[in-house]
Amino acid sequence: MTDLARALRDLDEDKVLELVEEELKKEVSPLDIIAECHEGMAAVGDLFAAGKYFISDLMLSAEIMQNVMARLEPLIASLWDEEHMAGTFVIGTVSGDLHDIGKNIVVALLRSNGFKVVDLGVDVPAAKFVEMVRETGAKVLGLSALLSTTYPEMKKVIDALAAAGLREQVKVIIGGAIVNEEIRKMTGADAYAADAMTGVEFARKVYLKNKSGEAKTH
Numbered sequence: 001m002t003d004l005a006r007a008l009r010d011l012d013e014d015k016v017l018e019l020v021e022e023e024l025k026k027e028v029s030p031l032d033i034i035a036e037c038h039e040g041m042a043a044v045g046d047l048f049a050a051g052k053y054f055i056s057d058l059m060l061s062a063e064i065m066q067n068v069m070a071r072l073e074p075l076i077a078s079l080w081d082e083e084h085m086a087g088t089f090v091i092g093t094v095s096g097d098l099h100d101i102g103k104n105i106v107v108a109l110l111r112s113n114g115f116k117v118v119d120l121g122v123d124v125p126a127a128k129f130v131e132m133v134r135e136t137g138a139k140v141l142g143l144s145a146l147l148s149t150t151y152p153e154m155k156k157v158i159d160a161l162a163a164a165g166l167r168e169q170v171k172v173i174i175g176g177a178i179v180n181e182e183i184r185k186m187t188g189a190d191a192y193a194a195d196a197m198t199g200v201e202f203a204r205k206v207y208l209k210n211k212s213g214e215a216k217t218h
């Protein structure tokens, strides 16, 4: 574990922000800094699961991470200035789930890559996803969930898209702390992502495919 990941795990905000500045000075990429923070947040989650941290600690970790993102987001925005690929991406955290730090990182990266992002926020009911996919004509939908109890919601959204006759129009990628191939299959999603960049690459492929007429997305 790096010093930065450890400082986040220990909820030492001053140290975290100091180390972020140090890394930026050394020209470490903001994406690598986010990856280190991600590791720290996972460690916070483990301590919570082990009964050593409480909900107030989870909240503090979220606050620290949001402050780190406030510093990094403008830098991310400047990373891909030359590369603009139009395309609409609808995203939200599913019903019953309030975690949005990871989703917000995905949103920032998509926007910096030239995608138009419709961010529906957290605790989004299945019907809202369906409505926005229909309204925007988006070809990619991203669903975020971090709780085991909210995975079934992802399936609900995908089933609702099918019932509305929209499943052929839109590719669905799911993301969040512990999604995997098994959960992808269970939900009927087209792909899963353990990090934000995978979501951007997926959207690129979908929109490229639509331009060139190729068939494969995963």
Ligand code: B12
Pocket (backbone or CB within 6 Å): 037, 038, 041, 042, 043, 044, 045, 046, 048, 049, 055, 058, 059, 061, 062, 065, 091, 096, 097, 098, 099, 100, 101, 102, 103, 105, 106, 141, 142, 143, 144, 145, 146, 147, 148, 149, 173, 174, 175, 176, 177, 178, 193, 194, 195, 196, 197, 198, 199, 200
């Ligand atoms: C911070 C945090 C909170 C904060 C959230 C604040 C916020 N605004 O988001 C608060 C305090 C509110 C919270 C509440 C709860 N939490 Co919480 N939380 C966390 C914690 C520590 C970190 C999550 C985080 O922000 N990680 C950092 C980000 C950057 O990572 P990420 O979310 O995984 O996102 C990345 C990728 O997954 C991916 N990604 C994410 N979404 C998407 C979507 C798409 C489309 C794509 C492409 C990619 C993608 O890209 C991101 C960037 O790389 C996790 C621990 C963990 N292991 O994740 C627990 C954790 C998720 N929480 C947990 C629990 C139990 C809860 C509560 C039920 C606690 C309680 N008793 O009340 C509540 C539930 C509230 C609710 N209804 O949602 C458990 C879930 C266990 C489980 N398997 O179900 C965890 C795993 C902790 C644990 N080990 O026990 N939590």
